[in-house]
Amino acid sequence: MQLGFLMAGVAGEMAQNKLDTISNNLANANTVGYMEDRSSFASKFSNEMGREGAPSQTSAAFLSMNKQYVSTQAGSIHQSGGDFDFAINGKGFFRVQMEDGSVALTRAGNFKIDAQGNLLTQSNLPVLAKTGAPIILPIGEVSATSNGTIYINGKPVSELGISMLKDERRITKAEGVIIKTAPDNIVEADRSVSVHQGSLENSNVNSILAMTSLIDTMRNYQSTMKIVEQYNQQAGLLNDRVGVVQ
DSSP: OHHHHHHHHHHHHHHHHHHHHHHHHHHTTTSTTOOOEEEEEEEEEGGGGTOOSOTTTSOOEEEEEEEEEEOOOOOOEEEOOOTTBEEEESSOEEEEEOTTSOEEEESOOBOEEOTTOBEEOTTOOBBBBTTSSBOBOOSSOEEEOTTOEEEETTEEEEEBOEEEESOTTSOEEEETTEEEOOGGGEEEOOTTOEEEETEEEOOOOOHHHHHHHHHHHHHHHHHHHHHHHHHHHHHHHHHHHTTOOO
């Protein structure tokens, strides 16, 4: 009975976590450069829960939440026409500076410029140049080449810092469209990566698949809660009847 409660409870928690993840992805389906969160699961056997004996005698198993990870699959690119809008084609990332001075990465190239000429993300993080310094642009007509070099009135003034990952599994979400990873996991982008001015990358969330998964997960969650309710009713019957002298 206790094992059944545990398995049903874990399944319910797993479904709830998955629902939260899918809901957050759907909420950001139209966010520029958003990379969806995904969940992976691991099988747990009953002998991992403190039971002794041969696996054939303790074969009960259930799925548990293993970890969440970020999907680095590229989203579609659309033209926006903005002077400070940039999209990356390939497995590259823009480098930005966090408030603590550390370097983070993003695919969201919908940048803006402040009164001092600082190129910033929508969350006001400085965009870094290839040299590692924040990009400061003078007033003038903006253009850019495919390697990320920014021109003002036809003269090169800076170059976007574009990086690639050694291992895409070693990343975590910092906030919104910003991801973080260890410094040794960041390398300079190669020639397979190009930059397109006046374009933006859509989120990589497939709304139709996400809605289908949401409905399926909701049904699984409801089924699990019914199982928990049945176990609870059985436990109540045991408490009422065991030990009662007829």
